[in-house]
Amino acid sequence: MASGRSIRSKITLLLVIPLVSLVALWGFAASSTTGDALQLLKIDALFGGVVNYTDPLVYSLQNERLASAVQLSEGESDATQLSKSRLATDQARQALLGSVKSDAVQSALTPEMRRLLDAVLAAIDRLPSVRLQVDDEKLDPAKLVLEYAAISDAVHRLYDSFAIGVDMELNRRAKGLIAADQVRELLSREQAMVVAADAKPSHFVLHQLAKIHGTRTWLYQRAMGDMDAELRKPFEKVPFAPADRAVTILLEMRGELTPVIWRASVDPAMAEYSKAIQTAGGVLSARIEPAGMTILVRAALTGILGLIAVLVSIFMAIRMGRGLTRELAGLRGAAQELAEVRLPHVVQRLKNGEQVELPPPIPSGTTTEIVDVAAAFDTVQHTAVDAAVGQAKLREGVADALRNLARRTQSLVQRQLKLLEEMQGQTDDPDSLSRLFKLDHLTTRMRRHAEGLVLLAGGSTGRRWRRGVAVEEVLAGAAAQVEDYTRVRVYPMPEAGVVGTAVADLMHLFAELVENATSFSAPTNEVSVRGEVVGKGFAVEIEDRGFGMTAEERDAVNTRMATQPVFDPASTERLGFAVVGMLAARHGIQVTLKPSPYGGTTAIVLLPSDLMESAQQEPAPLPEPVAVAGGLPRRTRKTAMPLAAPTPEPPPVELPRRPRQGERSPEQARATFSALQSGWERGRQEETDE
Amino acid sequence: MSDDEWVDEAVVRPYALTRGRTRSSGSELDLLASVAATGKPVPERADLGVHHRRMLAQLAGAKRVAEVASELGLPVGVARVLLGDLLDMGLAEVRQAPAAQSSSMESLLREVIDGLRAL
Numbered sequence: 001m002a003s004g005r006s007i008r009s010k011i012t013l014l015l016v017i018p019l020v021s022l023v024a025l026w027g028f029a030a031s032s033t034t035g036d037a038l039q040l041l042k043i044d045a046l047f048g049g050v051v052n053y054t055d056p057l058v059y060s061l062q063n064e065r066l067a068s069a070v071q072l073s074e075g076e077s078d079a080t081q082l083s084k085s086r087l088a089t090d091q092a093r094q095a096l097l098g099s100v101k102s103d104a105v106q107s108a109l110t111p112e113m114r115r116l117l118d119a120v121l122a123a124i125d126r127l128p129s130v131r132l133q134v135d136d137e138k139l140d141p142a143k144l145v146l147e148y149a150a151i152s153d154a155v156h157r158l159y160d161s162f163a164i165g166v167d168m169e170l171n172r173r174a175k176g177l178i179a180a181d182q183v184r185e186l187l188s189r190e191q192a193m194v195v196a197a198d199a200k201p202s203h204f205v206l207h208q209l210a211k212i213h214g215t216r217t218w219l220y221q222r223a224m225g226d227m228d229a230e231l232r233k234p235f236e237k238v239p240f241a242p243a244d245r246a247v248t249i250l251l252e253m254r255g256e257l258t259p260v261i262w263r264a265s266v267d268p269a270m271a272e273y274s275k276a277i278q279t280a281g282g283v284l285s286a287r288i289e290p291a292g293m294t295i296l297v298r299a300a301l302t303g304i305l306g307l308i309a310v311l312v313s314i315f316m317a318i319r320m321g322r323g324l325t326r327e328l329a330g331l332r333g334a335a336q337e338l339a340e341v342r343l344p345h346v347v348q349r350l351k352n353g354e355q356v357e358l359p360p361p362i363p364s365g366t367t368t369e370i371v372d373v374a375a376a377f378d379t380v381q382h383t384a385v386d387a388a389v390g391q392a393k394l395r396e397g398v399a400d401a402l403r404n405l406a407r408r409t410q411s412l413v414q415r416q417l418k419l420l421e422e423m424q425g426q427t428d429d430p431d432s433l434s435r436l437f438k439l440d441h442l443t444t445r446m447r448r449h450a451e452g453l454v455l456l457a458g459g460s461t462g463r464r465w466r467r468g469v470a471v472e473e474v475l476a477g478a479a480a481q482v483e484d485y486t487r488v489r490v491y492p493m494p495e496a497g498v499v500g501t502a503v504a505d506l507m508h509l510f511a512e513l514v515e516n517a518t519s520f521s522a523p524t525n526e527v528s529v530r531g532e533v534v535g536k537g538f539a540v541e542i543e544d545r546g547f548g549m550t551a552e553e554r555d556a557v558n559t560r561m562a563t564q565p566v567f568d569p570a571s572t573e574r575l576g577f578a579v580v581g582m583l584a585a586r587h588g589i590q591v592t593l594k595p596s597p598y599g600g601t602t603a604i605v606l607l608p609s610d611l612m613e614s615a616q617q618e619p620a621p622l623p624e625p626v627a628v629a630g631g632l633p634r635r636t637r638k639t640a641m642p643l644a645a646p647t648p649e650p651p652p653v654e655l656p657r658r659p660r661q662g663e664r665s666p667e668q669a670r671a672t673f674s675a676l677q678s679g680w681e682r683g684r685q686e687e688t689d690e
Numbered sequence: 691m692s693d694d695e696w697v698d699e700a701v702v703r704p705y706a707l708t709r710g711r712t713r714s715s716g717s718e719l720d721l722l723a724s725v726a727a728t729g730k731p732v733p734e735r736a737d738l739g740v741h742h743r744r745m746l747a748q749l750a751g752a753k754r755v756a757e758v759a760s761e762l763g764l765p766v767g768v769a770r771v772l773l774g775d776l777l778d779m780g781l782a783e784v785r786q787a788p789a790a791q792s793s794s795m796e797s798l799l800r801e802v803i804d805g806l807r808a809l
Binding site: 474490 | 695700707709737739767
């Protein structure tokens with residue numbers, strides 16, 4: 001788990017990559033569609049801000065040119081007509097100037113368009129000088145037409161730079177319409193030129209007329225080619241035939257024309273053509289509008305629907321990712337807690353022999369796999385707890401069996417000890433007594449081992465005293481239980497008693513420590529046992545002069561003794577210390593091993609005050625047998641015999657005494673008996689000697 | 691374990707009282723020998739166990755060896771060794787040789803009678 005990235009970051013990565021791509025794709029689609037829409041908006045701005053003003057300008061320029069032509073002709077002139085048309089042109093010019101300054105138009109213009117627009121404006125600026133020449137009648141017809149043509153040519157060049165939209169077909173139709181508009185300009189030039197020449201054109205003018213006429217007829221075919229049937233329809237009504245015929249007459253110089261006939265031939269065509277252009281323009285803009293709508297709707301749909309899709313994806317991704325991460329984190333937390341806290345706790349409790357209930361199941365989530373894993377952990381938990389319960393039962397069973405066996409051994413040994421005591425009391429021969437002593441020592445050690453087993457298996461020593469016993473005596477008794485008891489020296493110590501209930505346990509505890517001290521020192525060294533009253537109770541010091549233990553060993557033993565040990569058949573090392581720890585914990589005794597100044601180890605046992613009884617009253621000279629005066633151990637039933645010892649002389653001894661007849665205690669009787677016996681033996685001996 | 695309980699047995703096994711010795715350093719004490727404390731102060735560094743001290747306390751007045759043993763609840767062999775230790779240190783002394791030293795039938799018989807009566 002420590003290596004590698006967390007599942008959270010991996011899930012995040014997993015979700016972020018497609019999301020980023022999705023957003024990028026959406027952005028691309030949206031920008032391309034909105035690009036179209038923006039383009040459309042620009043076209044709209046150009047048409048609204050430029051074409052809508054240049055168109056009337058071109059119209060009014062054509063009118064002004066015609067009026068100027070009339071002015072230049074030799075016939076009667078109409079000054080009001082001229083000034084009216086000039087006024088209209090000026091208005092159209094002002095309107096255009098005002099419109100192109102607006103931000104919408106300026107932002108829609110490309111640099112090229114701006115240059116072309118500037119050219120248009122520059123051409124218009126030449127108008128006043130043209131007008132002056134018209135007023136002075138210094139212009140010939142061809143010059144007049146060319147002066148005005150400069151403006152409309154500039155306008156048409158500007159138109160050519162406009163794109164109508166993204167639709168190729170519409171673009172083409174629009175181009176056709178623009179060309180048709182140019183055709184009208186050319187027609188208007190022919191009209192004005194011939195008017196200005198009074199229908200009697202010079203060669204130069206004729207030459208110009210021929211160029212214009214040729215361009216017009218060629219351009220007209222092109223314009224019609226770019227338009228479809230519906231757009232072409234209005235133009236079919238235009239009466240080109242009279243106009244064309246008039247031009248042909250002039251060019252071929254087949255006859256004379258009057259200005260009136262010219263006007264009559266050309267004007268209807270001009271008027272009809274203008275109407276046709278307007279109609280076609282209306283049709284085209286009616287077509288452009290839905291196309292623009294489609295683009296706008298598409299842009300809106302791509303933008304909005306795409307955005308919604310992206311947002312929903314992000315929302316779902318984050319939600320599911322977080323849900324999954326949370327579930328996994330929860331599972332991990334629960335599993336870790338199970339492994340590190342709950343199971344060890346349950347197992348520990350089972351080890352201590354406490355009742356446990358199964359921990360609650362691991363909370364699971366909504367994802368199948370996670371639920372399965374949680375279920376698997378639950379199963380693991382059950383299995384582990386079952387195994388631990390089984391172990392605990394097994395341990396208990398082993399402990400019970402051990403305790404029973406050890407108790408039986410203890411019982412037999414106890415009987416054997418009693419028998420040995422009887423034999424020791426009866427023998428007078430030092431040699432056989434010595435052998436009995438050895439036997440007694442062996443048996444006592446056997447009893448200690450059996451007792452140790454019982455204690456380890458959770459039982460009690462089974463031996464008890466009803467009165468306090470002097471600490472010194474307890475220590476002497478403990479020393480007697482180890483193999484090398486002769487090396488143990490219990491130094492005289494202050495009188496202090498141990499409460500009767502703790503005597504057996506304390507004796508065992510001291511015996512284990514003394515045993516350790518003797519086994520860790522040379523056979524020639526003394527193990528000294530000292531005791532003194534201290535502030536917190538009574539301290540006993542068991543010191544050997546052996547090789548000592550390493551610091552680690554000592555620490556291990558100290559830890560072992562400090563922790564409440566539980567019967568565990570698996571750990572068999574230093575069982576003695578385990579028993580010490582158990583007994584110490586039972587009575588609140590503090591046992592510490594530390595290095596001795598002699599090189600060995602000193603065990604310091606601190607008996608708490610509540611284990612101590614006040615020291616027996618008189619210190620040195622003890623009165624009549626106290627405490628343990630009842631030398632022989634007696635096996636008694638719980639209902640210890642009620643004893644009214646009628647003997648008056650010995651101080652009240654609470655030991656159970658068998659009520660013998662008369663006033664003698666068994667001890668007295670026995671003493672008397674031995675006296676009798678020895679007397680008798682001596683008598684016999686003397687007899688045989690004689 | 692309930693029915694197997696052992697109450698108030700000897701705290702110190704007899705062999706430990708004498709450190710395994712079954713003979714005292716001096717001559718063998720007779721059971722009927724009468725011993726008593728000399729009243730000398732106990733030396734500071736004397737190696738005296740609890741039982742030595744108890745025995746010394748018993749010997750305020752002259753007592754016979756058998757008596758001392760039975761009163762302390764000790765096997766006679768053990769009592770002899772402990773008494774021997776006290777004698778060695780001069781803390782106790784033999785007061786009176788047993789009457790049966792130069793045995794007379796009469797005293798022997800009296801002892802027998804006494805013994806029987808004691809029963």
